[in-house]
Amino acid sequence: MVVRGMARAFAYPRLELTRCSLLRRLVKHRAFQFMLILPNLAVFVLVLVAAFLGTPVGNRNFAIIFVWIVWWAALIILLIPLAGRIWCAMCPIPAPGEWLQRLAIVTRRPGRPFTLGLSWPRALRNIWLQNGTFLAVALFSALILTRPLATGIVLALFIGLALLLSLLFERRVFCRYVCPVGGFIGLYAMVAPLELRVKDPQVCVTHKEKDCLRGNAEGYPCPWMAYPGNLWRNIDCGLCTECLKACPKENVGIFLRPFGQDLLLARAPGWKGRSLDEAYKAFIMLSCALIYSAVYIGPWGFLKEWANLSDPAGFALYATGFLGVNLIGLPGVFLIAVALARWIARAGIPLRRLFVELAYALVPLGLTGWIAFTLSFVLVNISYAIPLLSDPLGRGWDLLGTASHPWTPYIPELVPLLQLPVLWLGLVVSIGLAFRIAQQNLGDAAKARRALLPIASFMTLIVLLFQRLYLG
Template sequence: MRALRFLTVAAAAFIISPAPAYAHGFGRSQALPLPYWLYIFGINAVILATFVMIALSMEHRPTGGTYPRLDLLSVRPLRVLLTGRWLPAALRLLSVALLVLIVLCGLLGNQDPASNLAPVFVWISWWVGFSFFTALVGNIWPLVNPWEILFERASGPARRLGLRSPELRVPYPAALGVWPALVLFAAFAWVETVYEGSSNPFNLALLILLYSAITWTGMAVFGREVWLRRGEAFSVFFGILARFAPTEVRTAGACKGCDACRISGECVNCYECFARAAPGHREINLRPPAVGLGLPERVPPGQMTFVLFMLAIVTYDSLRETPLWTASGIPPTAGLLALPLVFLGLYLGFVRLSRRVSRSRVPPGRLATAYVYSLVPIAVAYQVAHYLSYLLVQGQAAIALISDPFGWGWNLFGTAGYRVHAVLDASLVWYLQVALILAGHILAVYLAHAVALRTFKDPLPAARSQYPMMALMVFYTVFSLWILSQPVAG
């Protein structure tokens, strides 16, 4: 407890210390604003796609949680690679080594953010790059989470020696849900988008140590699996992104006694059960993108709020750089707190309108939790569209810094002299941005249609209920295009 108090006081002291401000935690997005003609084209394409999807939805009824999938473990070379011991062990060792390296770089290294690996790795390579990987490939965070690995390693010797387990397993209050994870994620978002010292290596190291102490305390009090599922911010965040991914882990048959499986009705992306299952009952599947967002399940209110907060933060991180927002003079912290509330209010308002238009007796709360995942494709598409050039251009700084992580003049791998250069042509970036936003919108509309048919059963009220939700999606998509069309202020 003394260590935790010390870290809290130390982190607070550095939070109020002055430091240079950087957008996105470190550096600025390099993407040029969309040309006006392409912005208008994007708006018209979104509206046209919406009407086409409405017309097609009248002819097609999605089939619950059934979708085509290919088990990668049925391919022998992939089975040998994915089920062998060396690949998971190597990834887990690398993850822990990187955590230790980043903390040491922050505490001991050169405090110039451009000369230290810690800010570049945390804000670009991990936060942006790993988020992209999770959404576009799959979720390996349960495998490489360094806090879980270190806690598990510390627990092993105690069990073997017959000592008391570090897990007290205090019953987790059901009312808490994922609210602790949301609070921690909100704090992380504040550090990324508001805190002026977020690029300072020493500050980052202290904040990582503070988060480590909180995470290990949660695991010790409530149990490792319980805290990872409900209290660890990044496990919840990457778990939501993984629903969009084209891969999944699946255990044959729903598990007994598993909260995650009881909620979904199937054992999909339940990593605890996957780890415990017999090898013959495990699957690692390829599947169509975004189908994990449309699976029939009960979404708790806390999870719904977490999703909406994610969408708001993705938007706020870019909106705050527009000339209109800069000229408004809104304090950054106030904006960060207000925008999620605006998103929540708008969403619940459109849900109530959807219920009224459909003339249904389905409770508003059930509708709100049912529709929320259908907005995720727009947010993922916007995130990739906005930060792709940021990752590909400024992310190159890690190539030089990997040879000199502490900024001490080393050249371990011969890359210290590497210079950042442009990777994509500006016009190609523009076309990719509009294509990504349009694809995300189409996926969102389809998912909303699937949810409506599953919720209302009768096609007529289901069709009526979709009009307000599609209006909300058009607004969100057009708003995202508008942000992309704005120059970066300052």
């Protein structure tokens, strides 16, 4: 079952899960994605009803607890690290737009889609817009994460925007280029040990019809506008399985693989290589994990007040600091570390190139930073979900008899013991990845080792900062 080294791009062991006939039949079924989306759509509707009509008290409202604690924890601790973009496959937000575009929910309807079908502007075919939308949401997180109405408005805006874009543009441009959540899921999905890929790229080269791109009676053309024959990284694939359905050569599968393979990829056919927009996504995510840890867990109550918009001048200061750290502060310090690395290694590679390349080494550290941050509140607050099963809107119901279940923090004393290994694991993996990337760019191991010193120091400093915030 293990397929080794099919082509240069798959020079790692892979286990094809879709060789299991039951799983293959399931994912090839046209209702597969719908079956994933439907339960989430139901939860999403409940979230919107609770957000707009339920109690404004955050910890008594389904929208706040189930989105920002239950869903978030499941996403960041389980779904992304283990299954990459699997959430994108089951996300209900783009579904109404896509169904409208196709004028069908499950079936493959032939003919023109219901959309103006505009092409997404070339200048925006990157994740800069997603970086911007994420920063915009993250800046107001103290409001959005605690006020049901704010959560409802943001989610309603997402679904409205996704619907509008699907009517104007071809396929899923919202998911691919706009969604603030999809942006970071894509980045961190590159760590995951699950991938949808072609089995043999050579088959795609010789197959002229390109059903995966054009669609056929079995499947729609790739909604993510990817060509599976040149699909090397999880960031570009929403796991919708349309290509798997459409491929007449049965050349697409879902594979298990070692963690983080996409981050090791230096070049591949049809891929322009590591880019500044994705590098910045890595900085933004790492900065936000640090800032959130400081604001929500740190001892500085005034920061929380500022972030909460309780004082306009304070919020202006917070916003300046927040954007400054995200866009200039952390990338700036990293740039200094990279310049030092370049000088120590006497490397001829342009500074900007090395800066972008090495920024990808921050991805594992960023992900573990987010997992550690999430651990800080999920075990303490998850019990809020129990009464909400009986009273999702905070209207005094008791459907399942759990409405008066008290708030119960679970093993709070063990949280730091979980956070520290996670952070240090991220550090070790990131340093290892930085070495591999340095080696790719500098040519030999000795230079890479020398270049590693300032980069590893930067990463260690970040982990020590997290540690200081979590342990006090």
